Amino acid sequence: MSRIILPLIGLALLAIVPLIVTDYGLGLLIGAATYVTLASAWALFSGQTHYISLATVAFYGTGAYTVAVLNETLGYGAVLLCAALIGGTIALVVGLATLRLRGVYFVIFSFGLAELVRQLITWYEVNVTGTLGRYIFLDITTRQIYWQMLGLAAITIALTAWIHRSRLGMALRVIGDDETVAAHSGINLARVKLLAFVLSAVILTLAGAITSPRYVYVEPSIVFNPTISFLTVIMALLGGANRLWGPTLGAVPLFLIFEWLSSNFPDSYPILLGLLFIGVVFLVPNGLIASTERLLGKAKGARG
Amino acid sequence: MLSTTLILGLVLGGTYALLALGLTLQYGIARIMNLAYGEFTLIAAFLVVASFQHLGVPPLVALPFVTIAGYGFGWLLYQVMMRPLVARSGSSGRLEVDSILATFGLLFLIQGVLLVGFGANFTSISYLDRGIDVLGVSVALNRLIAFAICVLAGGALVVALQKTRWGLIMRAVALTPGSAPLVGIDVNRVARQGFAIGSALAATAGASISMYQTFSATGGVVFTMKALVIVIMGGVGNVPGALAAGLALGLLETFVATAIDPGLTLAATFAIFLLVLLWRPQGLFGART
Amino acid sequence: MSFLEIDRAVKQFGGLRAVSDVSFTLEKGEVVGLLGPNGSGKTTLINLVSGALPATSGDIRLDGLRLTGLSRDRIARAGVARTFQLVRTLPSLSLVENVMITAVFGRHAHWGAAARRVALGALEMVGLSDRAGVAAADLTYIDQKRLELARALAAEPEILLLDEWLAGLNPTELAEGVALIRTLHQGGLTILMVEHIIDAVRALCPRVVVMNSGELIADAPTDIALADPMVVSAYLGGEVDA
Numbered sequence: 001m002s003r004i005i006l007p008l009i010g011l012a013l014l015a016i017v018p019l020i021v022t023d024y025g026l027g028l029l030i031g032a033a034t035y036v037t038l039a040s041a042w043a044l045f046s047g048q049t050h051y052i053s054l055a056t057v058a059f060y061g062t063g064a065y066t067v068a069v070l071n072e073t074l075g076y077g078a079v080l081l082c083a084a085l086i087g088g089t090i091a092l093v094v095g096l097a098t099l100r101l102r103g104v105y106f107v108i109f110s111f112g113l114a115e116l117v118r119q120l121i122t123w124y125e126v127n128v129t130g131t132l133g134r135y136i137f138l139d140i141t142t143r144q145i146y147w148q149m150l151g152l153a154a155i156t157i158a159l160t161a162w163i164h165r166s167r168l169g170m171a172l173r174v175i176g177d178d179e180t181v182a183a184h185s186g187i188n189l190a191r192v193k194l195l196a197f198v199l200s201a202v203i204l205t206l207a208g209a210i211t212s213p214r215y216v217y218v219e220p221s222i223v224f225n226p227t228i229s230f231l232t233v234i235m236a237l238l239g240g241a242n243r244l245w246g247p248t249l250g251a252v253p254l255f256l257i258f259e260w261l262s263s264n265f266p267d268s269y270p271i272l273l274g275l276l277f278i279g280v281v282f283l284v285p286n287g288l289i290a291s292t293e294r295l296l297g298k299a300k301g302a303r304g
Numbered sequence: 305m306l307s308t309t310l311i312l313g314l315v316l317g318g319t320y321a322l323l324a325l326g327l328t329l330q331y332g333i334a335r336i337m338n339l340a341y342g343e344f345t346l347i348a349a350f351l352v353v354a355s356f357q358h359l360g361v362p363p364l365v366a367l368p369f370v371t372i373a374g375y376g377f378g379w380l381l382y383q384v385m386m387r388p389l390v391a392r393s394g395s396s397g398r399l400e401v402d403s404i405l406a407t408f409g410l411l412f413l414i415q416g417v418l419l420v421g422f423g424a425n426f427t428s429i430s431y432l433d434r435g436i437d438v439l440g441v442s443v444a445l446n447r448l449i450a451f452a453i454c455v456l457a458g459g460a461l462v463v464a465l466q467k468t469r470w471g472l473i474m475r476a477v478a479l480t481p482g483s484a485p486l487v488g489i490d491v492n493r494v495a496r497q498g499f500a501i502g503s504a505l506a507a508t509a510g511a512s513i514s515m516y517q518t519f520s521a522t523g524g525v526v527f528t529m530k531a532l533v534i535v536i537m538g539g540v541g542n543v544p545g546a547l548a549a550g551l552a553l554g555l556l557e558t559f560v561a562t563a564i565d566p567g568l569t570l571a572a573t574f575a576i577f578l579l580v581l582l583w584r585p586q587g588l589f590g591a592r593t
Numbered sequence: 594m595s596f597l598e599i600d601r602a603v604k605q606f607g608g609l610r611a612v613s614d615v616s617f618t619l620e621k622g623e624v625v626g627l628l629g630p631n632g633s634g635k636t637t638l639i640n641l642v643s644g645a646l647p648a649t650s651g652d653i654r655l656d657g658l659r660l661t662g663l664s665r666d667r668i669a670r671a672g673v674a675r676t677f678q679l680v681r682t683l684p685s686l687s688l689v690e691n692v693m694i695t696a697v698f699g700r701h702a703h704w705g706a707a708a709r710r711v712a713l714g715a716l717e718m719v720g721l722s723d724r725a726g727v728a729a730a731d732l733t734y735i736d737q738k739r740l741e742l743a744r745a746l747a748a749e750p751e752i753l754l755l756d757e758w759l760a761g762l763n764p765t766e767l768a769e770g771v772a773l774i775r776t777l778h779q780g781g782l783t784i785l786m787v788e789h790i791i792d793a794v795r796a797l798c799p800r801v802v803v804m805n806s807g808e809l810i811a812d813a814p815t816d817i818a819l820a821d822p823m824v825v826s827a828y829l830g831g832e833v834d835a
Binding site: 050052054097098101103104105107108109111112115116119120122123126127226227230233234237267268269270271272273274275276277278280281282285 | 416529536565568581
Binding site: 167170171173174176177178180181182183184185186187188189 | 643644645664665666669670674675677681682683684685686690693694695697698699700704744748
């Protein structure tokens, strides 16, 4: 029971925090909630299957840009729905083309996807609509953005927990270990991978859509910032991408560290990021949770 | 008009082919999917430009030094960074994911260093840029030189791989890294060499790019992307395939840029990539299984 | 109509015809050995039946259902289970999870307690039930082979394809393995087994089919086939395996 009750209590506490913090604090909370969502959604697909997606910002940016384009013509709910549909469709097309092949093709494609979407939107805006750069005027308070993002994070983690216990989760884990065995055991590889990838992409797109009012002014080069993809991957890896709470555990501290680094060392920020990333790959390849468990296990073994 | 596109496309394709050669060696022989490859070329490009602007060293003189430095850089990087990953993964197939992640980190690290060192602005130099008449089309001399470098380096590599004992060993490791040790091949040494030569080629490509193209510290991803697409088109580890695919991509891009819109060249690259993946994922020149 | 029908199966790799017009049938409950020197196309044939490779031409039917052209997972769900020549276990999963997957994703689509029961039953058969919770990465080679067989059994298959499952076992383990396969046979399972160990083949298979250079050169009771001059020269002409 405590597996459900404790997170719910935590969620309730997090929901009332904005009533007491400053605007700056609230900004940090939104950022942390956003990265918890992004890292968890990323891990939902990539953590289990080891298909490393470098395309987080392609979906995040698509979500933000959809809001920027549609916010004056449609109601907020309808805009979110459109964003989810668009993100899901892109994921479906990309997945259909690349997920039936070896993982490396998928990685390469996802690597360039954000740049591709960015250039296509830029080209379209410049040549067809003639408006590069858009404003988002929505009647949404910062607190509401926080609550929405907190809700999305909670949904993502709950969904992940459910998937971990479902046939889908089991299929994903088998695929991550050995696709040949998976196929000969009766798992429909393409369908399982596609389903998880699209689910993950829809959440990433919604995260971009929900935070977009914070930007006020949106332009492809702002919302398709590759650093977002990069941060998402490193956060999920640090905590442990195949664990339920791994991405959260990586996202919160790293987000705070990155905030501090980017305001105090703006010039050397990318260097520090790169070093940190390489450090994670070499030192905690299976994530902090797994490393801690191993250390504890060893300590236990030494005592016993 | 058509002949202009054809010649300019071939010249651009030459650089792309050179760019892709290094990547196909790194992935084909060393099994490292190097996402920081474009940043390798940028380091070389910035070094050539800096030594030209500040020390007055002509890029053509700097080029051999940059190439040798590229080899050393790749050698060192393989030894320090990639070798431990190879050792850790053993035969578990984990190397692919690990190398992707490690070089993804390296990408940001190098980009950060370049930003600190050279700033975020676009850089270019004017060097040997007078027009030369080629079959009635005026082509800048620096582009022709870049093309000549590609033909020389690429041709030498093809001959070396096909005709020498060294090339045979390289190809053996590329085909079956598992059984190469059975015939006395030191796979680690060969992989390191493959990675280092790949870096040297990246540096050569970077130096030739710096002579005629505008570039910036954040543009490495696009180079990597194009090189990757060419490698897939040509078939992984297939050197002649990469050369042909590189030329083809150069032609395609020039055609799209002149006939449709320069803003859509990357989209065209991706479209080709998608077509190849859907139609012949083993590469245009690979054997069908 | 036979239970498994292989009708003029062909697999072409470029200029190499790895499987050339091979036809034979298995009746339900039969245990048949698939013999032949190295490179004769045995594993390729197993791959054609299990869908790992698409056949260039020909027909393969299981109980009337055409398998050729179906994907690997569809064929698995149709009741074909297999082991691999080079053992494939799932290192990050526990033993019971390793075995459970075929019960979950196979044709009976068990879930929860039922899937667990099937998996534990299969582990019991191969003698691994006391270690159900252990990670598969920690197993010895012979135990990995056992685990793989348990995984195939948990699919509750119509037909079991064994690709040199007995290879690499020591004499004691070999005797255990032979006894295990005999038990499966007595339980009514249909088995097609690629095998080099002739003693085991004699002990288990009343009938064998023999391949050489992609072609079927014998399909006869085991004693007769093994005395056939064509079969003998195929083995002696090629490399002889222990």
